Amino acid sequence: MTDDAPTPTDAIVTIFKAIADESRLKILAHLSAEPASVTDLAELTDLRPPTVSHHLSVLGGAGLVTAERRGTTRIYSFLPSGLDEARRSLSEERGLSAFSDDETLEAWEQKVLSVFLDGETVVQIPAGEKKRMVLVRWIAAKFEEGRDYPEREVNEIIKQHHIDSAYFRRMMVETGLMTRANGVYRKPATPGRSA
Amino acid sequence: MTDDAPTPTDAIVTIFKAIADESRLKILAHLSAEPASVTDLAELTDLRPPTVSHHLSVLGGAGLVTAERRGTTRIYSFLPSGLDEARRSLSEERGLSAFSDDETLEAWEQKVLSVFLDGETVVQIPAGEKKRMVLVRWIAAKFEEGRDYPEREVNEIIKQHHIDSAYFRRMMVETGLMTRANGVYRKPATPGRSA
DNA sequence: AGCGTATTTCGATAAACATCTACGTAGATA
DNA sequence: TATCTACGTAGATGTTTATCGAAATACGCT
Numbered sequence: 001m002t003d004d005a006p007t008p009t010d011a012i013v014t015i016f017k018a019i020a021d022e023s024r025l026k027i028l029a030h031l032s033a034e035p036a037s038v039t040d041l042a043e044l045t046d047l048r049p050p051t052v053s054h055h056l057s058v059l060g061g062a063g064l065v066t067a068e069r070r071g072t073t074r075i076y077s078f079l080p081s082g083l084d085e086a087r088r089s090l091s092e093e094r095g096l097s098a099f100s101d102d103e104t105l106e107a108w109e110q111k112v113l114s115v116f117l118d119g120e121t122v123v124q125i126p127a128g129e130k131k132r133m134v135l136v137r138w139i140a141a142k143f144e145e146g147r148d149y150p151e152r153e154v155n156e157i158i159k160q161h162h163i164d165s166a167y168f169r170r171m172m173v174e175t176g177l178m179t180r181a182n183g184v185y186r187k188p189a190t191p192g193r194s195a
Numbered sequence: 196m197t198d199d200a201p202t203p204t205d206a207i208v209t210i211f212k213a214i215a216d217e218s219r220l221k222i223l224a225h226l227s228a229e230p231a232s233v234t235d236l237a238e239l240t241d242l243r244p245p246t247v248s249h250h251l252s253v254l255g256g257a258g259l260v261t262a263e264r265r266g267t268t269r270i271y272s273f274l275p276s277g278l279d280e281a282r283r284s285l286s287e288e289r290g291l292s293a294f295s296d297d298e299t300l301e302a303w304e305q306k307v308l309s310v311f312l313d314g315e316t317v318v319q320i321p322a323g324e325k326k327r328m329v330l331v332r333w334i335a336a337k338f339e340e341g342r343d344y345p346e347r348e349v350n351e352i353i354k355q356h357h358i359d360s361a362y363f364r365r366m367m368v369e370t371g372l373m374t375r376a377n378g379v380y381r382k383p384a385t386p387g388r389s390a
Numbered sequence: 391a392g393c394g395t396a397t398t399t400c401g402a403t404a405a406a407c408a409t410c411t412a413c414g415t416a417g418a419t420a
Numbered sequence: 421t422a423t424c425t426a427c428g429t430a431g432a433t434g435t436t437t438a439t440c441g442a443a444a445t446a447c448g449c450t
Contacts (some may be wrong), residue, residue: 013217018212022204022294023438038397043303044295052437053398072396072447083285090278090285097216098223099217100239101368108238130235218408246409249426267417267426276431 009064009099015086016064023047024055031065031078038074109134122162133175139168140177140187149185154178204294206258209300212282213257214353219250226260233269304329318358328370334363335372335382344380349373 017024026045029037038056042049056076059065064082067074089096112134112148116124122139126132142157143149149157152168158165171176179186214220221240225231233251237244251271254260259277262269284291307329311319317334321327337352338344344352346364352361363381367373374381 006240009217009220013215013220016211016215016220019437020208020215022208025204025208025211025291025294026296029291029293031297032291035323039395043306044300044325047438048440049397050399050441054438057398069447072394076399078291087282087285090282096220096227096273098222098224099220100228116226129229130231130239216408234425242408243410244427245411245429249408252428264417267424269427 012085012089012099015062015064015082018058018064019086021055023051024059027052027055028059028078029062029180031076032080035068035075035077037070037076041076054082087127113138120161125167134170136168136171136175140172143178143187144190145187147186149187151183151185154185197267207280207294208321210257210277213253213259214281216250218246219254222247222250223254223259223273226271227275230270230272232265232271236271257268259313263307267269308333315316315356320357331363331366331370331372335367338373340382340384342381344382346378346380349380 010024017029023045027041030041031045036044038049038052041047041056042052045052047055056065056067060067062082063078066079067076069075089098112126112131115124116126116131116135117138121133122176123137139161142161143154154169155165158168162168169178172184173180177187179188214223219239222236224241225236231239233244233247236242236251237247240247242250251260251262255262257277259274260271261274262271263390264270284293307321307326311317311321311326311330312333317330320330334353334356337356338349349364350360355362364373368375368380372382374383
């Protein structure tokens with residue numbers, strides 16, 4: 001599988017690249033006021049028609065404008081819906097996280113595990129928060145979902161991998177990987193981790 | 196007045212340029228999940244630390260991240276408020292129009308007038324919609340605001356500048372530059388054209 | 391058919407940029 | 421004090437890109 005497939009991430013980057021230019025922003029501003037031809041925009045923006053044509057091509061590639069033939073001229077119009085995706089990326093809390101490549105992230109986590117694990121034993125707790133969490137999640141994977149564990153059993157399982165059972169027990173509860181009710185621990189069902 | 200002052204438009208363009216890069220989007224994604232150091236981000240993004248440092252500098256210049264010294268390392272954090280301006284530019288209906296430079300626009304209108312006017316006479320009606328509207332507005336400027344004009348007088352005034360009084364009369368009414376009630380014409384007060 | 395106008399395409403150029411390696415700097419620790 | 425580690429800076433390099441003039445294309449009009 002090559003990497004030249006147009007991913008949704010690419011689409012967003014294309015849109016941002018398209019509007020990250022002063023000339024194109026001016027063009028979009030004029031078009032958002034009313035449709036216009038290339039020569040109109042050239043005079044409005046103080047650019048030569050070929051330059052405007054190029055910018056309109058970029059904007060069109062990002063899905064931000066459309067063209068309609070009107071005799072020999074072409075009337076370009078602004079497509080507000082083209083910005084929807086960009087808005088979502090900036091607005092949603094989860095919008096940006098779409099760009100963290102799960103592939104390299106998984107590879108990185110494997111690397112962290114290979115460094116701090118010796119077989120099934122945690123040989124050292126990393127200093128970085130992100131790296132620590134990789135270990136905590138690895139420990140949490142040793143538990144079954146939806147099953148009740150008394151604290152004694154939780155400690156036993158953790159101690160198979162590291163001496164400080166209290167640390168990992170606390171981390172799992174703090175981060176929601178484990179829940180505690182009436183002294184009984186339980187690993188909730190994963191909401192939607194694996195795609 | 197030179198043009199090297201940091202205008203609000205520049206700030207927006209800077210922000211868009213900052214997020215219009217896949218590596219920086221990945222970095223922002225990780226930072227939006229949790230603060231991280233340069234080396235952490237370097238491993239996560241599969242880039243060398245100097246490259247990450249450069250990107251963080253760009254993001255910092257756009258007001259999207261902050262750094263906090265933690266011993267020898269620096270913990271970078273995502274600044275969600277840095278995206279507020281960008282969101283506004285994309286969301287508001289009037290957001291994009293902020294980029295249309297009124298200065299060059301006025302100059303362009305003067306140029307259009309100089310081409311299609313001979314003194315006080317319209318020598319030709321331009322083909323482009325935008326250019327036509329410049330002429331229509333110029334004609335409309337010959338009327339006083341808030342005064343009643345019978346159709347006969349409207350035609351007289353227009354004919355001082357162009358023969359086809361019906362065309363300009365209709366255009367002015369269609370575009371709201373003039374209102375017609377009971378056969379009487381009136382130019383409403385300008386809502387907020389001149390800054 | 392032939393001409394004029396609007397647009398795109400082509401080729402060139404100069405600037406911006408992402409990325410790297412090599413080096414410099416500043417805290418922390420022994 | 422010496423050393424180690426994390427970070428930034430400087431310089432180099434290859435790529436992208438914004439812009440232009442010149443030429444090609446498409447369309448309408450006479």
